[in-house]
Amino acid sequence: MAKKILIVDDEADLRSALGSALKAEGYTVVEAVDGEEGLAMAVKEKPDLILLDLIMPKLDGFGMMEQLREDSWGKDAKVVLLSVLEDVDTISKVLNRGGYDYIVKTDWKLAEIVDKIKTKLG
Amino acid sequence: MDGKPRYVRALFIATFIFVLLVGVLYFFLGQPLGEDYLEKFQILLLSLGSPEALSRIYLMSVGTLVALLISVGVFFAATTKDRANLLAVKLLGDVLSSRELLLTLYRNSPTPYVLISGKGIITFPNEAALRLLGGEAHDLEGKSVFDFFVTDTEEHQKHLDLVPVRFDRGVPIKDEEMLIKRLDGTLRWVSLSLFPFKTPGGNRNGLAALVDITKPKEIDRAKTEFVSLASHQLRTPIAALQWHLEILTSPRLGSLNPDQQKELATIATGISRLNALIGDFLNVSRLELGTLIANKKSIDMQLFIDKLVDEQIQPIRAKELTVIKDVKTISLISDERLLAMALGNLISNAVKYTRPKDRISITVKNVGRSIEISIADTGLGIPSGEQDKLFTKLFRASNVREEIPDGTGLGLYVVKMAVGVLGGTVSYVSQEGLGTTFTIILPQ
Numbered sequence: 127m128a129k130k131i132l133i134v135d136d137e138a139d140l141r142s143a144l145g146s147a148l149k150a151e152g153y154t155v156v157e158a159v160d161g162e163e164g165l166a167m168a169v170k171e172k173p174d175l176i177l178l179d180l181i182m183p184k185l186d187g188f189g190m191m192e193q194l195r196e197d198s199w200g201k202d203a204k205v206v207l208l209s210v211l212e213d214v215d216t217i218s219k220v221l222n223r224g225g226y227d228y229i230v231k232t233d234w235k236l237a238e239i240v241d242k243i244k245t246k247l248g
Numbered sequence: 249m250d251g252k253p254r255y256v257r258a259l260f261i262a263t264f265i266f267v268l269l270v271g272v273l274y275f276f277l278g279q280p281l282g283e284d285y286l287e288k289f290q291i292l293l294l295s296l297g298s299p300e301a302l303s304r305i306y307l308m309s310v311g312t313l314v315a316l317l318i319s320v321g322v323f324f325a326a327t328t329k330d331r332a333n334l335l336a337v338k339l340l341g342d343v344l345s346s347r348e349l350l351l352t353l354y355r356n357s358p359t360p361y362v363l364i365s366g367k368g369i370i371t372f373p374n375e376a377a378l379r380l381l382g383g384e385a386h387d388l389e390g391k392s393v394f395d396f397f398v399t400d401t402e403e404h405q406k407h408l409d410l411v412p413v414r415f416d417r418g419v420p421i422k423d424e425e426m427l428i429k430r431l432d433g434t435l436r437w438v439s440l441s442l443f444p445f446k447t448p449g450g451n452r453n454g455l456a457a458l459v460d461i462t463k464p465k466e467i468d469r470a471k472t473e474f475v476s477l478a479s480h481q482l483r484t485p486i487a488a489l490q491w492h493l494e495i496l497t498s499p500r501l502g503s504l505n506p507d508q509q510k511e512l513a514t515i516a517t518g519i520s521r522l523n524a525l526i527g528d529f530l531n532v533s534r535l536e537l538g539t540l541i542a543n544k545k546s547i548d549m550q551l552f553i554d555k556l557v558d559e560q561i562q563p564i565r566a567k568e569l570t571v572i573k574d575v576k577t578i579s580l581i582s583d584e585r586l587l588a589m590a591l592g593n594l595i596s597n598a599v600k601y602t603r604p605k606d607r608i609s610i611t612v613k614n615v616g617r618s619i620e621i622s623i624a625d626t627g628l629g630i631p632s633g634e635q636d637k638l639f640t641k642l643f644r645a646s647n648v649r650e651e652i653p654d655g656t657g658l659g660l661y662v663v664k665m666a667v668g669v670l671g672g673t674v675s676y677v678s679q680e681g682l683g684t685t686f687t688i689i690l691p692q
Contacts, residue, residue, distance in 0.1 A: 210480045231487035232527075236491045236495065
């Protein structure tokens with residue numbers, strides 16, 4: 127069965143780019159526009175990987191991670207953070223809360239992100 | 249004033265002498281004053297035409313003049329002491345009023361001033377200083393001005409400890425930023441200027457000016473935070489552009505003809521440059537805000553330099569540059585990010601400003617307890633008149649502004665700041681048209 131990836135980001139253009147590249151690799155893609163929707167989606171769809179943006183309205187990446195880790199399924203979910211912020215404090219804060227990895231969007235090509243995901247999901 | 253009655257007395261004496269002298273003069277030179285005055289006077293008038301009479305009139309005039317001079321002389325002699333006293337009193341009055349003026353100016357100056365003893369004890373704070381330090385004169389009694397300076401970093405503490413030493417050595421301090429803790433515990437930023445001087449008695453004292461720069465600093469910080477926020481915001485659309493461009497140029501959506509590929513390549517380069525620019529702004533703002541704290545770990549210099557040169561491989565190949573690396577097997581304990589900022593900028597500059605087919609050399613070696621990193625190019629060099637402005641923000645030398653319009657002027661500013669945070673120094677030698685060598689020295 128195809129692996130499922132949940133993309134949580136408030137920017138439509140970024141969701142579409144990631145979605146397009148991942149679907150081309152055969153993954154099933156579901157999307158959410160903010161942390162609130164993302165949390166609901168994650169628990170419902172139980173994706174194999176969550177690509178999570180940090181800065182979003184309503185509930186941001188930090189908040190969603192915190193709440194996700196309190197869920198029985200969510201506490202083991204694989205989460206890769208995507209952001210434009212690159213300060214060490216933010217990164218370590220995120221990783222300490224259970225983030226799997228941290229990617230700065232402008233530093234990575236789409237193909238490189240896809241490769242990384244392929245490595246994580248096997 | 250006790251001079252007055254003396255003046256009047258002297259005036260009387262002078263007048264008396266004058267009258268006396270004239271009387272004596274007239275007695276001896278004039279006709280004897282007998283009984284028949286009128287007759288004598290008539291005879292005198294008749295005899296006025298005679299040479300004898302004329303010579304007498306002449307003698308009388310001269311005599312009167314001399315008498316006048318003598319009287320004036322006596323008057324002045326009699327009043328010398330009083331005039332001297334009056335002058336002294338007036339001068340003293342002038343001095344006292346100007347001292348009063350000076351004290352008034354000092355007390356009410358909008359700039360906080362404190363006079364300090366040789367040990368730094370506050371002896372005379374002005375009103376503004378009392379307001380700044382947050383107390384009355386008696387609250388400051390016995391306190392040293394140096395006790396008010398505080399710091400939150402280890403590096404700054406060392407600098408702070410040197411301030412009383414420099415004062416003790418008679419070294420003036422000009423416009424140095426200090427953090428002070430007021431009596432109520434609140435903090436304020438000041439620009440400190442300290443002027444040591446010796447009193448007539450030979451004791452060292454000092455005049456400290458503490459200009460409150462808290463507000464300008466806050467504004468500067470807000471501005472930098474804005475740059476940081478804006479730069480981050482700008483990255484989101486850039487990421488979207490880059491990824492969609494990547495999809496467009498991938499074979500999946502169909503192949504493109506060479507012209508289309510060329511156009512898209514240009515667009516990709518443009519977006520890449522935009523991204524680099526924003527990266528520069530972010531680096532600058534982080535360095536200025538001090539949010540880039542050195543996270544030191546062991547760095548293999550050979551691998552590090554190789555990586556940095558690799559990042560420039562495209563322009564290096566395009567310009568057919570020779571890159572000579574002389575990197576001893578050295579491990580440097582430092583912060584990777586900051587080091588990459590410093591060396592990365594210098595290497596990319598070297599690549600940018602060197603002519604095609606020319607040479608760049610990078611050397612890393614141990615010098616005593618420090619590491620010395622040199623990046624030498626055989627490029628355009630820096631005009632000698634502009635060398636002292638080189639590390640300032642947004643500066644680009646005149647000789648490159650036209651030839652190589654692509655440059656933010658932030659690169660060397662970032663280098664200087666990054667090296668500063670790492671506790672090192674950066675310097676260079678350059679000759680226009682021949683090349684430049686930048687040298688960074690970092691403590692181990």
